[in-house]
Amino acid sequence: MSSAPINVADYEALARERMSPGAFDYYAGGAGDEQTLAANLTEFRRVFLRPRVLVDTSGLDCSTELFGARIAMPILVAPTAFHRLAHPDGELATARAAGAAGTIMCVSTVASHPLEAIAAAATGPLWFQLYVYKERALTEQLVRRAEAAGYRALVLTVDTPMLGRRERDARNAFQLPEGITLGNFAADHPLVARPAPDGGHADFQSYIQYFFDGTLTWESIAWLRSITRLPLLVKGVLTAEDARHAVHAGVAGIIVSNHGGRQLDGAVPTLRALPDVADAVGRAVPVLMDGGVRRGVDVLKALSLGADAVLVGRACLWGLAAAGEPGVRHVLDLLRGELELAMALAGTPTLKAVSRSMASIE
Numbered sequence: 001m002s003s004a005p006i007n008v009a010d011y012e013a014l015a016r017e018r019m020s021p022g023a024f025d026y027y028a029g030g031a032g033d034e035q036t037l038a039a040n041l042t043e044f045r046r047v048f049l050r051p052r053v054l055v056d057t058s059g060l061d062c063s064t065e066l067f068g069a070r071i072a073m074p075i076l077v078a079p080t081a082f083h084r085l086a087h088p089d090g091e092l093a094t095a096r097a098a099g100a101a102g103t104i105m106c107v108s109t110v111a112s113h114p115l116e117a118i119a120a121a122a123t124g125p126l127w128f129q130l131y132v133y134k135e136r137a138l139t140e141q142l143v144r145r146a147e148a149a150g151y152r153a154l155v156l157t158v159d160t161p162m163l164g165r166r167e168r169d170a171r172n173a174f175q176l177p178e179g180i181t182l183g184n185f186a187a188d189h190p191l192v193a194r195p196a197p198d199g200g201h202a203d204f205q206s207y208i209q210y211f212f213d214g215t216l217t218w219e220s221i222a223w224l225r226s227i228t229r230l231p232l233l234v235k236g237v238l239t240a241e242d243a244r245h246a247v248h249a250g251v252a253g254i255i256v257s258n259h260g261g262r263q264l265d266g267a268v269p270t271l272r273a274l275p276d277v278a279d280a281v282g283r284a285v286p287v288l289m290d291g292g293v294r295r296g297v298d299v300l301k302a303l304s305l306g307a308d309a310v311l312v313g314r315a316c317l318w319g320l321a322a323a324g325e326p327g328v329r330h331v332l333d334l335l336r337g338e339l340e341l342a343m344a345l346a347g348t349p350t351l352k353a354v355s356r357s358m359a360s361i362e
Helices: 006-017 021-028 035-046 090-098 115-121 136-149 169-173 204-211 219-226 238-248 268-282 295-306 314-344
Strands: 047-049 064-066 069-071 076-077 105-107 126-130 152-158 232-237 253-256 287-289 309-312 359-361
Touching: 006 021, 006 314, 021 169, 021 314, 035 047, 035 268, 047 295, 076 090, 076 105, 076 314, 090 105, 090 115, 090 314, 105 115, 105 253, 115 126, 115 136, 126 136, 152 219, 219 232, 232 238, 238 253, 238 268, 253 268, 268 287, 268 295, 295 309, 309 314
Parallel strands: 076 309, 105 126, 126 152, 152 232, 232 253, 253 287, 287 309
Antiparallel strands: 047 359, 064 069
């Protein structure tokens, strides 16, 4: 690409040029036929906005607050794995960029740097995304480490009792390159050390099956809440029924997510699921969503359908692969600028002015 990137799509094209095909597909791919992956994007094209005119937008403000943290925009960095596939600085660069942009980064359990190192590099608030291991003591240890490092919230991923079949990875026979591993565990830890070829869990699919706890139920929320004082959000809710379960279980927030189309192919796109979840929750807890956000106007559409904020994953990874920390910062700045422009043109100078009446669904 000869010219400087001016939107997320430009950054994706740059990332494709600069990453190995296997690593790019690991980030970009979805499960099965990638129906849900595609639908997350196309669903935004079915929602149109009904702008109001002759509204004073001179005091435009897209800042918001989540669990005591004032952030510059309702756009957070979603938890995504192994940022060092995109850039040697990995999550350290992403954390610095998120803080510089005035927002929150949610750090993955399967980050390629230790959670403490990411916290030391961060210049803004962090949340920690948690997978529950079969060995509950190991999970509790991760929670304690996140608390000690200053993370502000826990995000429990609830849509991964098994790993979705990601056929791009299968075709590429994708494995982590030498030197990139699970940053939260020492090199000789059983979760990191690669077994002999006949050990059967060297690839990530087998790793999930071998180590992650597939027995989680709503009762597990009580256990997790009992071991931490941090706000607990659940990520992976797609139905009103589960949203009500989550509120009843005492969670602090809900993230409407289908894992970026990487788990159940054919699952409802997140923007379509969002209104039902938001209606079921009312204002009991904040409702966030991820999946398919590529433009600031996408953020406004999600807010109009009931989201308090969105999270972006792949967009930040494309920025990281293209230009490291400045690339992530530029992606976040682009999304914020597009959101502010959309808010002004829609006649909604503040987030409180955004309402369901703005949205027209095709």
